[in-house]
Amino acid sequence: xxxxxxxxxxxxxxxxxxxxxxxxxxxxxxxxxxxxxxxxxxxxxxxxxxxxxxxxxxxxxxxxxxxxxxxxxxxxxxxxxxxxxxxxxxxxxxxxxxxxxxxxxxxxxxxxxxxxxxxxxxxxxxxxxxxxxxxxxxxxxxxxxxxxxxxxxxxxxxxxxxxxxxxxxxxxxxxxxxxxxxxxxxxxxxxxxxxxxxxxxxxxxxxxxxxxxxxxxxxxxxxxxxxxxxxxxxxxxxxxxxxxxxxxxxxxxxxxxxxxxxxxxxxxxxxxxxxxxxxxxxxxxxxxxxxxxxxxxxxxxxxxxxxxxxxxxxxxxxxxxxxxxxxxxxxxxxxxxxxxxxxxxxxxxxxxxxxxxxxxxxxxxxxxxxxxxxxxxxxxxxxxxxxxxxxxxxxxxxxxxxxxxxxxxxxxxxxxxxxxxxxxxxxxxxxxxxxxxxxxxxxxxxxxxxxxxxxxxxxxxxxxxxxxxx
Ligand code: ATP
Ligand code: MG
Ligand code: MG
Ligand code: MG
Numbered sequence: 001x002x003x004x005x006x007x008x009x010x011x012x013x014x015x016x017x018x019x020x021x022x023x024x025x026x027x028x029x030x031x032x033x034x035x036x037x038x039x040x041x042x043x044x045x046x047x048x049x050x051x052x053x054x055x056x057x058x059x060x061x062x063x064x065x066x067x068x069x070x071x072x073x074x075x076x077x078x079x080x081x082x083x084x085x086x087x088x089x090x091x092x093x094x095x096x097x098x099x100x101x102x103x104x105x106x107x108x109x110x111x112x113x114x115x116x117x118x119x120x121x122x123x124x125x126x127x128x129x130x131x132x133x134x135x136x137x138x139x140x141x142x143x144x145x146x147x148x149x150x151x152x153x154x155x156x157x158x159x160x161x162x163x164x165x166x167x168x169x170x171x172x173x174x175x176x177x178x179x180x181x182x183x184x185x186x187x188x189x190x191x192x193x194x195x196x197x198x199x200x201x202x203x204x205x206x207x208x209x210x211x212x213x214x215x216x217x218x219x220x221x222x223x224x225x226x227x228x229x230x231x232x233x234x235x236x237x238x239x240x241x242x243x244x245x246x247x248x249x250x251x252x253x254x255x256x257x258x259x260x261x262x263x264x265x266x267x268x269x270x271x272x273x274x275x276x277x278x279x280x281x282x283x284x285x286x287x288x289x290x291x292x293x294x295x296x297x298x299x300x301x302x303x304x305x306x307x308x309x310x311x312x313x314x315x316x317x318x319x320x321x322x323x324x325x326x327x328x329x330x331x332x333x334x335x336x337x338x339x340x341x342x343x344x345x346x347x348x349x350x351x352x353x354x355x356x357x358x359x360x361x362x363x364x365x366x367x368x369x370x371x372x373x374x375x376x377x378x379x380x381x382x383x384x385x386x387x388x389x390x391x392x393x394x395x396x397x398x399x400x401x402x403x404x405x406x407x408x409x410x411x412x413x414x415x416x417x418x419x420x421x422x423x424x425x426x427x428x429x430x431x432x433x434x435x436x437x438x439x440x441x442x443x444x445x446x447x448x449x450x451x452x453x454x455x456x457x458x459x460x461x462x463x464x465x466x467x468x469x470x
Contacts, residue, residue, distance in 0.1 A: 003115070003235045005088075005246045006336060009065050009228060012090045015110050021092055022059035026067045026337070028288040030297065038297055039069040039285075043091030044202075044223040050095045051164055051204065051221050060097035065090050065228065067284055067337070071300055074307075078273030081179070081193040081233065081240035085304065086281035088228040096219030100169075103201050103222045104136050107171060111199070115235060121174045123188045123195060125149045127156040127167030133203070137169070149188045164204045164217065171199040173234045198234060199226040242273045246332040251276040253328040258317045271311040278308035279322060283329040286347045287339040292354045303399045305351065306358050310402060313362065320359060323351040358397055365396030369403065373410055382411075386418025393419075394426065 003011070013023045027046035031037045040046055043066040049055035050062075066089045076083035092106070111117045124143055126133040128150035137143045159165030172188040172195040181192035188195040205220040229241040236244050242251055254275045255262050262272055285301050292302040305322065312321055326348050334341040372388055375381075384407055392398040404414050 002237070002245075003232070005228060005232045005244060005332075008115070008231055008235065009088070009090065009336065011114055012110065012226070013063055013065060015114055016061075016063035016092045016106075019061070019092075019106060021061040021063040023063050024058075026065055026088075029067050029069055029285055030288050030290065039071075039300065040066065041068050041070050042066070043068070043089040043225050044093065047093060047223075050093075051223070057095045060095050061093065062095075063090075063092045065336075067288075069281060069285070069300070071304075074304075077277045078242070078270035082196055082227070082230055084229060084241060084277045084280070086277065086284055087241075090226040090228055090231075092222070092224050094222035096221060099205075099220055099222060100133060100201075100203055101136055101140060103203070103224060104133070104141065104169065107199055107201060107224065108141050111171060115231065117173060117234065123147045123149065123172040123174060125151045125156055125170045125172065125188050125197075127169070128152060130156075130167040130169070130203075133167065133169045151189050155189055158202045158204070158223075159208060162208050162210065164206070164221065165208050165214070166203045166205040166220070168200050168202045170197050170201070172197050175234070193240075196230060196234065198230040199224060240273075242276055247276060247280075249332055250279065250325065250328045253325055254279070257321045257324055258312060258315050260315045260317075268315060271314050274311045275308045275322075275325075278304045279325045280329055280333075282308070282322070282351065283326055283340060283347055284333075284337070286350050287337070287343050291350055299399070302354070303401055305354055306362075306397070306399055306402055307405070309355060309358055309362065310406075313366070320352065320355045322355050323348045326351065361396040365392055365398050366406075368392065368396070369398070369406060373407070373412065376412060377410075383413050383415040386415050386420070386422050389414045389419045390422035390426075 017023050027040060029040050031040055031045065034045075034048065037045060043064050044051065046066070047057075047062070047064075050057035068087055068089050069085060070083075070087075071085055073083040074085050077085060092103070094103070108122075111122060112119055122143070124137050124147065126137065126148060134145075134148055134150075137148050138145055156168045156170065157165070158168050170188070174195055176194065179192065180186050180194040181190060183190065183192075186192060186194055188197070202223040202225075203220060204223060205217055206214040207217050208214055227241075229244060229247065232244040232246075233239075233241045238244060238248075241247060251262060251272060254272055258272075258275075260268055260272065262269060281304050282301060285297070285304075290297045290301050292298055292305060294302070308322055326344060330340045330344050334344075340347070369392060372384055376384065384403070389400060389403050392403050393400060400414065400416075400419060407413055
């Protein structure tokens with residue numbers, strides 16, 4: 001009956017293979033030889049050297065299903081129907097080979113013939129100056145002019161600093177009136193979830209130079225990205241990406257573990273989705289060799305894990321629960337991503353150590369933060385001092401973002417400048433004490449020795465278990 005996530009993934013890769021694309025496995029979430037990016041956030045990111053021409057691609061046409069992390073979307077989790085911090089991006093790429101006509105035609109063919117989306121539900125957006133794309137949509141595909149929306153630079157022009165850049169064209173699916181925000185201007189590009197953007201086609205046709213000129217590239221490229229969860233949401237005709245086959249399987253385990261019911265009240269649902277989303281990000285990040293720390297990727301992981309733990313508390317749970325959810329993640333994704341299966345025990349251990357550690361301080365930290373909040377309410381103060389936010393961070397392991405989130409629920413915030421000053425002071429203390437590169441305020445324990453072992457070189461759980469390192 002309805003297409004599952006795993007079927008859609010295969011269908012896509014098979015389709016582009018049949019169009020002469022080399023299909024390769026997802027690259028790891030940790031960028032290789034790219035200092036500009038903390039975590040892979042799009043299918044094209046690991047392929048940058050091929051786009052820039054600094055490396056020769058193994059094939060001029062490639063297709064992937066790429067693991068992505070976008071922490072920039074963290075606030076939207078559970079609130080919009082379409083955002084997750086971890087998602088899979090299906091993509092087809094052309095390095096100086098085919099261009100707009102093929103990209104759009106194959107996009108249309110895949111959506112209407114393979115996924116069998118009804119043509120009348122589909123819309124397209126184009127960059128407002130890109131008449132070439134308009135002509136293709138209108139004349140070649142036959143999409144009526146009123147269903148081709150022209151959008152501006154923020155939405156439909158892709159560029160990062162200098163170098164290759166160009167216009168985009170997005171494909172949207174109209175989920176109908178019942179999902180509309182009700183605005184008379186509700187159309188593709190609207191922030192609500194009626195017209196759901198599922199496939200972005202980027203046409204890198206320019207090279208932006210120092211003087212700000214857009215020079216035409218002799219060999220323009222194609223870079224497309226289609227959110228697998230969003231396609232599944234459309235194909236399975238469900239409310240949000242949290243209701244698709246794979247996600248709802250994990251979500252049900254979350255509810256069982258915590259003893260809470262989904263779709264009873266909105267606040268709880270947001271927490272349930274946050275845990276469902278974050279556990280997936282956490283599992284994939286650890287399987288790619290990241291472990292919790294106070295810096296860089298490790299800090300992103302720590303933030304996600306502690307945020308999920310806190311939402312468990314909000315749902316009334318007082319036990320360790322995150323590591324128990326890994327079974328369900330591996331059951332859903334282990335076949336497509338062997339690294340999850342291979343490292344399952346290791347992933348559970350890393351989570352458990354971090355969860356236990358936070359468990360020791362979270363209640364005390366929450367009590368103290370609540371005390372700060374009630375004092376601030378009395379005095380009419382809106383911003384928590386940097387000293388207090390730093391105390392929560394350093395003594396109770398509250399990532400700044402977690403403290404901010406809790407305060408923001410009360411219409412308050414943190415004085416970030418003064419928090420930064422406290423951080424700087426601590427860095428200086430650590431520097432003068434010279435505690436062999438370890439700048440965190442935490443006591444030495446299982447996890448920080450794990451950190452040192454793994455930060456530069458991922459060894460894997462066999463070694464760790466053999467050495468009794470966890
Ligand atoms: P939106 O406007 O909905 O935030 P976007 O324009 O930021 O999406 P792109 O950068 O164009 O997204 O990424 C390509 C595709 O990846 C999108 O069309 C969408 O299908 C998917 N995608 C992007 N962000 C997310 C996310 N946070 N969760 C799930 N899928 C996503
Ligand atoms: Mg976005
Ligand atoms: Mg968009
Ligand atoms: Mg987009």
